Amino acid sequence: MRSILPILTVVAAIFVLWYAAAVGLNSAWAQDKAKRAGTSLTFSELVADTWSQDKPKLPAPHQVAQEIWKTTGAMVAKGRAFSKRSLIYHSWITFSSTALGFVLGTGLGVALAIGIVYNRTMDMSVMPWVIASQTIPILAIAPMIIVVLNAVGVSGLLPKAMISMYLSFFPVVVGMVKGLRSPAMMQLDQMHTWNASASQTFWKLRLPSSMPYLFTSLKIAMAASLVGAIVGELPTGAVAGLGARLLAGSYYGQTIQIWSALIMAATLAAVLVGLIGMIQRITLKRMGMAQ
Amino acid sequence: MSVIEARDLSLVFQTNDGPVQALSNVNLTIGKGEFVSFIGPSGCGKTTFLRVMAALETPTSGSITVNGMTADEARRKRAYGYVFQAAGLYPWRTIAGNIKLPLEIMGYSKADQEERVERVLKLVDLDGFGRKFPWQLSGGMQQRASIARALAFDADILLMDEPFGALDEIVRDHLNEQLLDLWARTEKTIGFVTHSIPEAVYLSTKIVVMSPRPGRITDVIESTLPRERPLDIRDTPEFLEIAHRVREGLRAGHADV
Numbered sequence: 001m002r003s004i005l006p007i008l009t010v011v012a013a014i015f016v017l018w019y020a021a022a023v024g025l026n027s028a029w030a031q032d033k034a035k036r037a038g039t040s041l042t043f044s045e046l047v048a049d050t051w052s053q054d055k056p057k058l059p060a061p062h063q064v065a066q067e068i069w070k071t072t073g074a075m076v077a078k079g080r081a082f083s084k085r086s087l088i089y090h091s092w093i094t095f096s097s098t099a100l101g102f103v104l105g106t107g108l109g110v111a112l113a114i115g116i117v118y119n120r121t122m123d124m125s126v127m128p129w130v131i132a133s134q135t136i137p138i139l140a141i142a143p144m145i146i147v148v149l150n151a152v153g154v155s156g157l158l159p160k161a162m163i164s165m166y167l168s169f170f171p172v173v174v175g176m177v178k179g180l181r182s183p184a185m186m187q188l189d190q191m192h193t194w195n196a197s198a199s200q201t202f203w204k205l206r207l208p209s210s211m212p213y214l215f216t217s218l219k220i221a222m223a224a225s226l227v228g229a230i231v232g233e234l235p236t237g238a239v240a241g242l243g244a245r246l247l248a249g250s251y252y253g254q255t256i257q258i259w260s261a262l263i264m265a266a267t268l269a270a271v272l273v274g275l276i277g278m279i280q281r282i283t284l285k286r287m288g289m290a291q
Numbered sequence: 292m293s294v295i296e297a298r299d300l301s302l303v304f305q306t307n308d309g310p311v312q313a314l315s316n317v318n319l320t321i322g323k324g325e326f327v328s329f330i331g332p333s334g335c336g337k338t339t340f341l342r343v344m345a346a347l348e349t350p351t352s353g354s355i356t357v358n359g360m361t362a363d364e365a366r367r368k369r370a371y372g373y374v375f376q377a378a379g380l381y382p383w384r385t386i387a388g389n390i391k392l393p394l395e396i397m398g399y400s401k402a403d404q405e406e407r408v409e410r411v412l413k414l415v416d417l418d419g420f421g422r423k424f425p426w427q428l429s430g431g432m433q434q435r436a437s438i439a440r441a442l443a444f445d446a447d448i449l450l451m452d453e454p455f456g457a458l459d460e461i462v463r464d465h466l467n468e469q470l471l472d473l474w475a476r477t478e479k480t481i482g483f484v485t486h487s488i489p490e491a492v493y494l495s496t497k498i499v500v501m502s503p504r505p506g507r508i509t510d511v512i513e514s515t516l517p518r519e520r521p522l523d524i525r526d527t528p529e530f531l532e533i534a535h536r537v538r539e540g541l542r543a544g545h546a547d548v
Binding site: 184186187189190191192193194195196200204205208211287288289 | 377
């Protein structure tokens with residue numbers, strides 16, 4: 001509870017800066033309007049105008065909040081939570097490809113890590129490719145994944161999920177290789193003196209040892225997955241999803257819509273990463289490994 | 292009856308700085324039920340020899356048999372309980388869970404596992420601690436738990452690599468006494484690596500003095516002390532005489548380097 005005050009202080013500072021920046025960035029347009037109307041603005045009129053424009057360069061926090069409420073809470077109240085104008089609907093679309101991509105990416109990452117740890121050839125050959133895969137800008141490769149998959153008749157959720165997977169398997173591979181190799185030489189020797197099989201060593205020693213590493217990786221993978229899902233919606237002319245919302249907003253100069261989609265994406269990421277943090281705490285506590 | 296027989300055993304490690312002769316022409320016979328200590332300065336190969344016995348290292352030349360088999364065959368038959376320098380308990384398992392680990396691996400039945408855990412916890416004076424996690428126990432208790440783990444299955448050879456090295460003198464004395472008691476009750480053959488002369492003399496029926504570069508045996512001392520050993524036996528002239536001979540052996544090993 002003692003951390004509340006510092007957090008609130010930072011939040012307050014951000015709001016002050018945000019409002020100030022809104023005044024600075026939007027005042028040119030306000031002055032322009034006044035000039036054409038042949039009037040001049042007092043300081044308080046100027047501030048009021050910069051905080052209430054329709055298409056401001058930087059919308060003020062309360063404008064974004066109103067827009068978010070209009071597209072979430074108010075829609076729910078009207079019983080239209082899943083209408084196309086609702087951010088809940090768009091978040092759901094993005095979430096479903098994030099989740100699928102995350103599951104696929106985690107699966108692929110763990111599988112590759114096991115291969116790398118247990119197979120010398122894979123150890124030598126796979127890791128450079130894994131790293132190379134991440135040096136390609138995702139924006140460059142995303143449209144191609146969509147086009148290629150479309151050509152073979154796969155469309156809808158899966159292509160977007162593949163892009164999420166592409167981004168999210170990497171931290172899992174790196175974390176799990178480290179985690180599966182974390183048991184001390186002594187512990188492996190001990191397994192050897194008990195004549196434990198390779199699978200016993202894996203299930204009873206390597207896998208439990210890797211848990212703290214896995215969860216750290218999963219948090220990064222989840223955030224990367226969300227980025228992948230949003231990026232996957234951008235170049236494809238998708239009509240639904242937070243990425244589509246961002247794109248539509250930028251076409252029509254709807255900065256308020258862009259910002260509300262951004263805040264929604266950030267909230268979604270925070271919730272998903274927080275969820276993994278919770279599972280981590282519960283798991284490590286049940287394993288007796290929590291501090 | 293001999294349990295372990297090493298003949299002309301040598302082991303050379305290939306390192307980046309060239310070959311290192313870790314063991315050179317080691318000949319040693321260990322009889323059933325003996326308590327053998329290996330003592331010597333760092334680099335004398337005492338730990339390496341213990342690891343060769345447990346088939347954790349393969350000798351470059353010479354031979355070693357354990358219960359009439361090769362060391363690796365003996366390992367497959369689960370002939371060893373090995374206690375390392377650090378307790379090495381799994382932090383995600385309780386003390387009972389840690390002791391069960393080798394039993395699970397070796398396929399003992401659930402009921403048998405429970406019964407064995409109870410028994411060995413009593414043996415090392417830890418009954419009632421089964422449900423604690425390792426971090427809730429002191430260093431000495433953790434090391435006792437790791438000894439219990441090595442005793443839980445039916446290995447007739449117990450190999451211990453400086454198990455009490457990291458513990459203070461008082462705890463060490465206590466554990467030494469308990470270990471002798473344990474040995475008397477279980478009749479296991481014990482190989483014990485140590486840095487401490489009093490510890491070696493107090494515990495052993497046979498003391499193997501080793502010296503480094505190359506790692507070799509310089510003296511094997513058969514103890515004349517009785518099997519029944521209270522702690523104050525360490526003040527008797529007989530004890531001091533054996534300790535003196537060990538010290539002489541260690542010094543001789545150093546002199547010709």
